[in-house]
Amino acid sequence: MHFFFRTLFQSWRSRFRSRLGMWDVASTPFRVLPTDLDVLRHMNNGVYLSILDIARLDLMVRSGMWKRLQTAGWYPVVVSETISFRRSLELWQRFDVQTRVLGFDAKAIYVEQRFVVEGEIFAQAYIRARFLKRSGGTVTVDELVDLAGTSPDSAALPDWIRQWGADAQLPPSRAAAPSVWG
Numbered sequence: 001m002h003f004f005f006r007t008l009f010q011s012w013r014s015r016f017r018s019r020l021g022m023w024d025v026a027s028t029p030f031r032v033l034p035t036d037l038d039v040l041r042h043m044n045n046g047v048y049l050s051i052l053d054i055a056r057l058d059l060m061v062r063s064g065m066w067k068r069l070q071t072a073g074w075y076p077v078v079v080s081e082t083i084s085f086r087r088s089l090e091l092w093q094r095f096d097v098q099t100r101v102l103g104f105d106a107k108a109i110y111v112e113q114r115f116v117v118e119g120e121i122f123a124q125a126y127i128r129a130r131f132l133k134r135s136g137g138t139v140t141v142d143e144l145v146d147l148a149g150t151s152p153d154s155a156a157l158p159d160w161i162r163q164w165g166a167d168a169q170l171p172p173s174r175a176a177a178p179s180v181w182g
Contacts, residue, residue: 010054014061022148025100026059027116032093042088049081052113052125055097068147073134079108080168083125093117102126103157104141110161128165 010028020026030051038044056076060066069075089095095117102110108128115123131139145151 006054010058011061014058017058017062019064020059020062022059022063022065023101023152024059024063025098026055026062027096027098028055028058029094029096030055032089032091032095034091036089037091042090045083045085048083048085048115048123048125051097051115052081052083052099052127053078055099055113056111056127059099059101065148069131072139072147074131074139074147075134076129076131078127078129080128080165081125082164082168083123085123087117087120087122089115089117089122095122101151102161103151104144105157105162105165106141108165109141109144110157110165126161126164128168 032043036043036047057066060069060076095115098114098116100112102112104110108130111127111129113125113127114121131144133139
């Protein structure tokens, strides 16, 4: 319930913040709340992922992409994500999440996000996302580019992130799960 209200608040707040292009870096401010803490009294690792969702929404709202997606009847889904931690975030600490779209491959869009405190990166995440149609089916990258606009030349994906995207994919859903952990 806590993240529902946090998401609503941030979505409302994003409407009054400076406009961005879809390929710009969004810096979204947050503060560690008591409900974000784990038993060790620092921000729970699962909370980081939820905050990343809210920060991506901030970029989409501020760039106008969220409205275009809603009009088209499309919505984003995370298909892979990885995060690395350097330092813990503590109660009441202020931080920003910096979000930028890295680019896309034939199936998905890639996003980099960083938790930053006074210029220092505390955690960094990479997200691979696809877009689905409410009417059923998957939005192609070509359809998405038509809606979002052409990416700048700097949006060419690094080879390592392409490899990560390929390696992180699960086998087709009809594939049998292994009977033992290898």
